[in-house]
Amino acid sequence: MTLAPIDCDIHPVLPGLASLAPYLDPHWREQIVARGLDEQESISYPKNAPLTARADFRAPSRAGTDPRHLAAEALDPFGTGLAICNCLYGVQLPFSEDLGAALASALNDWIAREWLDRDQRFRASIVVPTQSPARAAAEIARLAPDRRFVQVLMLANDSAPLGNRAWWPIYEEASRHCLPVGIHAGSSYRHAVTGIGWPSYYIEDYAAQAQSFQSQLASLIAEGVFAKFPDLVFVFIESGWTWLPAFLWRFTKFWRGLRAEVPWVAAPPAEIVRARVRFTLQPIDAPEDPAVLLRVLEHIGSDRLLLFSTDHPHWQFDGTAAIPACFPEALAQRVLAENALETYPRLAASVRGGNAPPPPGADAAEENGPGETR
Amino acid sequence: MNVALLDRTTSQNAIQAVIDCDVHQAARSIADLRPHLSERWWRHIETYGLRRRLGPALGPAYPKGQPGAMRRDAWPEGGGRAGSDLGLMQRQHLDANHVAFAILNPLTPTGEGMQNPEFSAALCTAVNRWQVDAWTSRDARLRASIVVPYEDGPAAAAEIERWAGDPNFAQVLLLSRTAEPLGQRRYWPIYEAAERAGLPVGIHAFGYGGQPITGSGWPSFYLEEMVGHAQCAAALLTSLVMEGVFARYPRLAVVLTEAGFAWIPSLLWRLDKLWQRMRDEVPDVAEPPSTTVRRQVWLTTQPMEEPEHRWHFRDIVEWIGTDRLLFASDYPHWDFDDPAQAFPVALSPEVRESIAFANAARLYRLR
DSSP states (O other): OOOOOEEEEEOOOOOOGGGGGGGSOHHHHHHHHHTTOOOOOOTTSOTTOTTTSOGGGSSSSSTTSOHHHHIIIIIGGGTOSEEEEOOOOOTTOOSOHHHHHHHHHHHHHHHIIIIITTOTTEEEEEEOOTTOHHHHHHHHHHHTTSTTEEEEEEEEEOSSOTTSGGGHHHHHHHHHTTOOEEEEEEEOOSSOSBTTBOOSSHHHHHHHHHHHHHHHHHHHHHHTHHHHSTTOOEEEESOOSTTHHHHHHHHHHHHHHHGGGOTTOOSOHHHHHHHHEEEESOSOOOOSOHHHHHHHHHHHOOSSSEEOOOOBTSOSSSTTOOSOTTSOHHHHHIIIIIHHHHHOHHHHHHHHTTTOOOOTTOOOGGGGOGGGGO | OOOOOOOOOHHHHHTSOEEEEEEOOBOSSGGGGGGGSOHHHHHHHHHHOOOBSSSOSSSOSSOOSSGGGBOGGGSOTTSSOTTOOHHHHIIIIIITTTEEEEEEOOOBSOOTTBSSHHHHHHHHHHHHHHHIIIIITTOTTEEEEEEOOTTSHHHHHHHHHHHTTOTTEEEEEEESOOSSOTTSGGGHHHHHHHHHHTOOEEEESOOOOSSOSSTTOOOSOHHHHHHHHHHHHHHHHHHHHHTTHHHHSTTOOEEEESSOSTTHHHHHHHHHHHHHHHGGGOTTOOSOHHHHHHHHEEEEOOSOOOOSSTTHHHHHHHHHOTTSEEOOOOTTBTTOOOTTTOOSSOOOHHHHHIIIIIHHHHHHTOO
C-alpha cells in the first residue's frame, strides 16, 4: 500500500490579533483594545525576511494566512494526505502568564475553527502558554479530546532548558494523552538566543537555532525526561539534523566520562535518540554534493528519524524539491509517511480509519502509544 | 554483534614528535603572582577576591567530575595544583610524549573576564609576566599565550602590544563565553592588534561572560556544560563570520581550542545556505562562510571526536581539511588526549604529520 505523504511542519499564519477576538473572553477582548496591544509577532520570523516566506508564496495574500492557498502550495503538489499545522504566533512572548494563557487558548480555538474545520487533511499542534507549566498542562487537557490535535508545541528556547523538572507537568499531561512533544525553532526571548549573548543579525539568530536544539537534546537526556516518561516522544521541528551525529558522538563521549552525575541516563544517548526523538526534514543543512549527504545519512545510522516536512511557507527549498534526489527510495518512503505514522498515534488512527477526521472524544486503541510501534 | 576493532597503530605514532597546542600550566597559588602585581592590586585580591561574572567566589560554575578537572596522577607530590610543577610536566608529558613545542594556555588564573576591568587588566599583565618568569624562560619547548582583559577592547589591545614580537608568546588567548558574541565591535581592537603583531588568536572553551550558557538559560549539569562548549563555539564562529571580522582583518588567524571539531561541517553547511538566502543583511560578508573559515580558522583536536563507527572520523577530517586541525592534549586535565592513543583511526603518515606537527609549526612559526 502506498501511503499519502504526511507533512509534519506547515505554518498557518494568524492574520492579526483581531482574528483572535471571537475566541477571547470579554475581559481580554476589551483589554486588547483598551490597552492597544501590539501584534504578538516574534522576531524569530521577520515578516519580510527571505527565509520567512518563499517569494512564490507571498501572493496574492500574506503567505500562510489562507488555508486554501496553503493547501494548494504545500499539500497538493506532493499529494499530501495529512499535514500538521504549527502556528508560530508569539503567545510565548508576553511575560504575563494570564495573557499568555488567554492568547494560547484563543489561538488553538482559532486553528480548530479556521483551519481544521476547513480541510480534512489538516491536523494541528497544541500551542501552550509556557509562562506557566501548570496552565500549559491544563491547555493540553482541554484540547486533548479533539483528536485533530496531534502533538504539543514548544519553542527551542524558553525560560529554562526544556529538560528541567519545572517543565515536567507538561510532559506528564502530554504523556497521558499519548501526544508527542514537538519543539520548534524559535524563542520566547527570555534569554539571548546564543549561550554567549545577543547577536547583531537575524541570520545569526536563525543559525543559532540549531545550537539551541542541541542544548535542548542534552537537557532532555541529562535531566532524565526519557527515563521518567517512558512513552513520550519528542519531535524536533525545523531543527536541522545534519548536526546530530557530531552532537551524539560528543555527548556520548562525555556521558561515558561523567555518567555518575546523571545515573538515570542508563542507555547510550544515541540509543535514546533513535528510540524517542524525531526530526522534521526541512531545513536540510548540507552541501550540494549528494555524496556528502549520503555520508551524513550513514553517520545517522537509522532510517526512522526523519519526518517529511515542507516547512511552508519558509524558504528552505525551491519548487517541489523537498526530498533530496539522492535519498534512497526506501528511505524516502519511510520519511514521507511511515515514520510519521509511527511517531503520531493520532495520525496512525486517522489513516487506519480512512483518513477521516476522528470524532472528538474518540478513545481508540491508539492510546497504546508510539512505544509499541518501534 | 559486530565490534569494530581498534586499528590504532600505537607503536608507529608514539615515536613521532608532536606540537601540543593546548597545555595548561597553573600557579601553585595566587601568591605566585604577587611579585608581578602592584601593592594596590595585591591588596584588592586579599580584600575582595577574584570576582568573576559568576556567583561562586571559588571554583567553577558546575562541579567537575574530579578535583579541578585534573588527571589524578598529575598533582605534584610536593603540593600545589596539577600543572604547577614544571618538572612533573616535563617528566609526565613533554618528555614522555615527545612534545617538541607546547602552547601554554593559563586558566588558573587567567585574569580574563573579571568584573572589575582595571583589575582584569592588571591581573592579565601579571599572569603574562609570570608565564615568562616561571615557564617559557625555563623550558625552550614552551610558548605562552597572551592573556588579555578581553571585555575592554582597547586595554586588551594594549596588552597585546606590550608583548608583540616577544618570542615567549605564540598567540593571544580569549575564552569562548564572553559578555557578547566575539565578532562584535567591542572586541575588534583585539583582532586588529593581534593581526598587527602577527599572532593567531586562540579561543579556548570556558569563561564566564555573565550570559546563561544556552539560549534557554542555565543547564543543570557539568555534562551539559561540557557538551555545550561546541554550541557556544558555533555561535562565536557564526558571529566572527557574520560581523565581517575576517574580511576586516584578512591576515587574522583564529584557533578554536577544546570545543571539538566534528560539528564544524554541519554548521558551515547551514551558514552557507543562510548566507545565500540573506546576504543582503550582512553585506560585509562577501564570500560563503565556509570559504572564510577554510582560510582563517584552525581547530585543536582535544577532546578527540569519537564517532560511533570509528571510520566515520575520516569523513570529518576530509570535510574540515587536514590542514585545519592541530593536535592538542589538554594536559593535565582529566580528558587528556595521549598523542599515541588519541586518534580513533590510523591516519596516513602525511595526514598525521600535518595534524600532529606541521600545521602548528607553520601557524605558530615554530622551528
